[in-house]
Amino acid sequence: MTSLFHQIIFRPVRSRRLGLSLGVNLLPTESKLCSFDCIYCECGWNAEHPGARRFNARTDVREQLETTLRRMAADGTPPDVITFAGNGEPTLHPEFEAVIDDTLALRDALCPTAKVSVLSNATQLHRDEVRRALLRVDNNILKLDSAFDETVRRMNNPQNPAYSVSRVVGQMKAFEGRMILQTMFLRGVCNGLPVDNTTEEEVAAWLRLVAEIRPRQVMIYSLDRDTPCPTLEKVAREELQAIAARVEASGIPCSVA
Numbered sequence: 001m002t003s004l005f006h007q008i009i010f011r012p013v014r015s016r017r018l019g020l021s022l023g024v025n026l027l028p029t030e031s032k033l034c035s036f037d038c039i040y041c042e043c044g045w046n047a048e049h050p051g052a053r054r055f056n057a058r059t060d061v062r063e064q065l066e067t068t069l070r071r072m073a074a075d076g077t078p079p080d081v082i083t084f085a086g087n088g089e090p091t092l093h094p095e096f097e098a099v100i101d102d103t104l105a106l107r108d109a110l111c112p113t114a115k116v117s118v119l120s121n122a123t124q125l126h127r128d129e130v131r132r133a134l135l136r137v138d139n140n141i142l143k144l145d146s147a148f149d150e151t152v153r154r155m156n157n158p159q160n161p162a163y164s165v166s167r168v169v170g171q172m173k174a175f176e177g178r179m180i181l182q183t184m185f186l187r188g189v190c191n192g193l194p195v196d197n198t199t200e201e202e203v204a205a206w207l208r209l210v211a212e213i214r215p216r217q218v219m220i221y222s223l224d225r226d227t228p229c230p231t232l233e234k235v236a237r238e239e240l241q242a243i244a245a246r247v248e249a250s251g252i253p254c255s256v257a
């Protein structure tokens with residue numbers, strides 16, 4: 001069963017990798033809103049969520065975040081990281097830059113040691129205000145699952161038919177290393193079509209793009225929770241570690257989640 005996040009601010013979660021993480025959802029709390037429709041999306045297919053398309057208002061996000069950060073600071077448990085994720089693509093929010101500025105101001109005032117992370121599918125990098133905002137956060141984490149347009153179409157179902165990997169790679173290069181690249185590896189069948197971004201052809205082409213983009217870090221992972229497409233396979237940790245070693249050989253740190 002896939003599931004949605006039903007709040008603007010999620011309950012803080014502690015993990016070994018991130019420490020205490022506070023999630024922020026700018027997307028509808030009862031629906032999903034994304035410019036991709038990934039076959040592995042934990043929120044389910046876009047078509048399952050035809051409902052409310054309202055983004056959470058900037059003032060609601062600021063007020064709820066302030067209340068939560070004040071409480072966490074008072075309890076002596078400030079978050080280690082504030083992460084924008086949730087029911088879809090956060091950078092689609094029409095006031096994304098202003099929301100980020102509010103968040104950075106609250107962080108500086110209330111929990112100055114917390115990092116601010118954004119998990120994005122990199123489809124809005126053509127918008128100046130999105131690029132500016134992503135340059136201000138501590139962890140600008142951008143998704144790219146394959147070097148091949150056809151594989152991205154199978155894995156991510158970009159909603160814009162004009163989507164192209166080469167355009168996104170150009171936009172990523174413009175960050176001049178001030179970004180983290182995130183890639184999901186998987187294999188299986190979806191809608192009757194095979195999908196596998198772990199073949200040598202795929203990995204070699206992806207490594208070439210990593211070397212071109214030169215992010216400050218790469219994060220790779222495989223399936224963890226339920227996916228809308230039930231016939232996908234998780235890639236073994238050893239296989240992910242072998243890919244990570246090839247990234248690190250080019251001098252870029254790579255973590256396996």
Ligand code: SF4
Pocket residue numbers: 034035036037038040041042043086087088089121156
């Ligand atoms: S980009 Fe993220 S939220 Fe959007 S469909 Fe893919 S996994 Fe889901």
